[in-house]
Amino acid sequence: MLDDWIKNKSIGGQMMKLANVSWGWTPIPEDMPEGDSLIKIADQIRGLGFEGVDYLGTPEALDEFFTEEACRTLGEHSRSIGLEPNVFVFQDDGWNACCCEKRENSLKYFEKAAQAAKWIGCRIVSTLVPLPCGATPWKFNPAAPAIKQGYHMPAGYCYQKDWETLMESYRKCLQTAKKYGLRMSVECFPYSMVSTPHAMLKMLEDINDPDFGIQLDTNHLVMQHIDPEWTIYMLGGKHIFNVHCKDSDAVSRNNIPAGCGICDYTAVIQALKNVGYDGNLSVELEFTDNPRRYNKQALDHLKLCLAGEY
Template sequence: MKLANVSWGWTPIPEDMPHGDSLIRIADQIRELGFEGVDYLGTPEALDEFFTEEACRALGDHSRSIGLEPNVFVFQDASWNDACSEKREDSVRHFEKAAQAAKWIGCRIVSTLVPMPCGATPWKFNPAAPAIKQGYHMPADYCYQKDWDTLMDSYRKCLAIAKRYGLRMSVECFPYSMISTPHAMLQLLKDVDDPDFGIQLDTNHLIMQHIDPEWTIYMLGGKRIFNVHCKDSDAVSRNNIPAGCGITDYPAVIQALKNVGYDGNLSVELEFTDNPRRYNKQAMDHLKLCLAGEY
């Protein structure tokens, strides 16, 4: 397993629009720390305005020239089950732009996100509450099966696009989304039923739901996990901290990945930090010790 880093962890917010040579400079910083792989991200707006063939090829060529292998291109969109068919169609259209950008850069995987249930009202954070409670209210006529079928239809369309570009497709299963547990992930994999479709596993997303990442890895198996995001959680208040600073047992996680035959990257993902160099290095150093069996 190679250690990789995500480019969006080096910007104030992950959705920042790239500009000029910003991603080139981020790639340099990632490589200077010693990472061997990199993941990139594009919003619909960025795909329309920034990720031209020229920009993508330059980014891929530069990354490889400094010893940084592009791996995943993440399409930052979660409208796959939207009630508006035009909005879903626009998301599919932009997914194809993401697949094209991934191909130009030289990534092997194009990934996207899992949405909340269609019609769910956004949760509100009450700063006076003793604990954070995630939840949403559903419309009275909500139909789970219709929502699920719409989501599966969108993902199948995207997978067909990914395969046309010679790519595999993965989805990242966020907490409180339609697919947040390993059982739901297994149902997703069963329904799509294609070896080129898999899971972008995030250890933090599991820990913050009090789900064991090690068990999840054995449930999914090495062939259906396409990428692993490594960030930690204290399972109480902090859900975006460096590996080794929370309660995730990374030696056990890495051993489980080895046992199931996982051969992808461990991608350090730290977002919203004011000191990305410090915290990414801290995570990398911990994971190196875990990989070497020295922790």
């Protein structure tokens, strides 16, 4: 029975929690929460039955909202209602910027993010993989039914230099994360410097630290026609720190609830079990006008998959 799903979600002796991302709920700009909006969002997330929560901050939010008092209050409230903070995502892409001042500014704010994560009680501080340095994005007709994105490269672009700059920034970030007793993960977006499992493995090899890992997003893989299950086996459980569960139909719709696309979450969960993954499944749904409806839809589907009933 579905009521017994909790009994069936053990992974290598650990309990897999179903978490939710706070930035999918914000009724105001997600990078500039005000007042007690995140407190209200935590209540809504817990009310649906989620057990964990991830938070997000931009440089602006870290300056204006995530004070020590606000962070400690948010963390204490989350835990008091049975919602465990897990990941704090720092939304910034300056890690391979051509301008060293921009990279240093990103590192400065990453430390603020690590401090905020520590105050809230998160275990992981995460950030993003950028586009190649100097890339100029372009798109086909936006009315096209499928996402078609790419970029033009500047003359004289040097991939090796770009890669080494990115790795140097991540090594510095990792040392900052360790200073605050945290692990560090990165989310690998389509079209970014690290978008495929092969590139992820190369990055993991170059950083070569057990406290550095991947924030895996099933939607980002499916929309590139890469099998999430195969990716999980390639990376292994120790290198995956968190999993974003949002679906894709691989043609025209991304960022849809788990179970509404082509991702086989029963197979994904079994693969995670087989490789010894011990993190959360974080439902991530962004830019929806009805977060309660679609987050509940994803939650109910993942419960069935965890219980072996789907």
